[in-house]
Amino acid sequence: MSTTSTEHGEREAEFIDLAAYQDPDTLDRLELLARAARDTARTTPAGIADLSTGTVRLDKEEGPAPLDQLDDEAGVLEVLDERDGWNLRRLVPESLTDMGVWRQRRAEWLNATAFHALRSPVYLWRAANVAALGARVGTRDAWSYLFATEYGQIADKVRRTKAGPEHIADLRADRRKESRGRRREPLTIYSLTGCSTYTGALLALGETWGWVMASPVLLPVFGVLYALGRRELIRRQPDGTFALMDAPDFTGAGVLTDEGLNAALRARNVGILKDGEEVTVRGFIAREPADKASVVRFDLPRSSGKTAKEVAAKREPIAAALAVDAIQLSIRQDGHEGGVYMRVADSHPFGGEPVPSPLETAESWNIWDGAPTFVDETGTITAIELLFFGLLVGAMPRQGKTFTARAAAAAAILDPTCRVIVADGKGGKDWAATALLAEAYVRGVTEPAVRRLTRVLENLVAEMEEAYDALFELPDEVCPEGKLTPEITRDHKIYPVVLIIDELQRYLEDEGKEEEDDKLTYGKRIEKALITLAKVGPAAGLIPILASQKPTGDAVPSALRDAIPQRIAHLCATYQMSDSVLGTGSSASGWNAKDLAPAFKGMGIHADETGLRFMRSLLIKLPGFRAICERGRALRITAGTLAGEAAGQAGRAARVGGILADLIAVFEDRKNPERLATAELLDGLAALDPSTWAPAALGVGEEDQAAYARTGGTALRKALDEALAETDRTLTVRSWTSGGRANGYYLADLRKAAGMA
Structure with a gap:
């Protein structure tokens, strides 16, 4: 300027x-x-602004241009407010349009009606006492007015002053004169006439219709007497208050109110709020559909310095202040640190019969859509993410661990692209049906079973490395995050592997060794393999589903537990056991599986990266689970992915042929040497399948080892040719002495022919 x-x-x-x-x-x-x-x-x-006003911006125009000629180059007409989507709803308060708020009001009205109905005898007794007081006061005041009793009081005062008798006589005369005048007033006459007429009519109605029918006529009299009594109570206690009806008390009814919320947070054993402090409710308290719970979002006063985590840690005292079970109360952070979401259910959210799993009737499932495993406190079926997360379930015996693991595993069973490996430490029938489709099914904790599981897991580690090598070779456009995707599974046949181990602690506690001089026991080898798989395997599609009734550090190492971010804890014996499953400090935050109600089987606490919540596992009984496994087997047969023991073979090589799997199993039994002679391979095959590979089955004598090697070698070559005939793979022929393949085979060649390398 x-x-x-x-x-x-x-x-x-x-x-x-x-x-x-x-x-x-x-x-x-x-x-x-x-x-x-x-x-x-x-x-x-x-x-x-008004719709007709706006701001015109001209871009270096010499003069104003007509509005119809303004364009992007000449200028822009900017309307301040076009009121897009403007409607009457904006003028209506949210409390009148939110159906959840209306459901909350209806619940308050219904509970208030029930509260007052139950206390109606008390209210009637109070009203009768007040009306009786009004009758006494009314009679007293009427008598005082009609007979001028105030003159009597004046006469008493004059008498105390020792005035002459003539003054007392004058006062008495004045009193008689005044009382006669009052009794002759029109108002007095009209009042007496009305009362007598009313009384006569009441007597007539009583004689004609009966006193029960005539009783409503007494209501006006009762109302007048009540008003007189109430006026007298107010006169006696000017600073006091009188209420015929009590304020509705929703404590224990699950209907949350602003007053009830503040009172609960102000309770002595809660101490979130001090006297005079109140929370700020966001919007209005609302009811969920079907009137199952009251939901409120509120902000704690800044002066209190409290956070949502502190409120959640006081869940049990707050539940006591609201007179509900702690399981009915859900508290979590909402937005900022001082924002709180609270849900108060009307009743125990997991009462009644368990909810059947929808997978019992599902024809198939996609593991990428999650696994329906439990219902949360709102009754909603929740599908947890198994891929990249896995699942660890811990609890005391007979508290629903197997049911929860079974509900999660059913999703993988119904997905034909999932490879399933099962180890049941109990050795019962809980997982027997999975043998219909599992590549490997280990039952019990006998020495052969533990040894076999050890080799299966160590082979899985090797396969995991191979899967990472395959992912590494893929272009970034195909594998942008370096981990498995549905498209990679479809186009490159890298399938997710679901590893299910029930009663995990029994395998980890095994003290057996391969050889006496071995440094590691089978239990330690299993532990080492599981930690590797749980830590590194998820990106390659490895999904561990582990269940243990002793998930503490002395049975299941923390390195394994910490590698599985998704856990479920059912009823635990101690809070330490609960913390070992849900995470250190969860009990101090108000989430303690030790305090779960044992009456509701399958109820527990679910923990993942989003927080903790109560749950109850979906129900799949053994007949339904067997039907799911039968459908899973049929799906795999149709998709051509049935492999391993379920296909009558062993190991992953079953996708090519059983003989390859058997040969690799023989190598595994001998600690995977680089190569084995034909005679050694035939001895191993005879141990696996004597009906096919024993000398007698081949038509030679047991003593003639040369004939056995020749005849068996020919049969072995024929079996290998048949196994590879329908594939694009071949078995490379390499010999270390003269005589060709008859002298033996290399393990690397067998693995390559089986598609494992």
């Missing part, structure tokens, strides 16, 4: 366009800031 001199010698303001001195980038930035400011102003009440 500068100034120039006028003809009168005064200085006149002159406008200087500062925009002319700015570079184009700065002008563009200022324009964007101005437009953002205008857009923000339009959303405020002060920014709402």
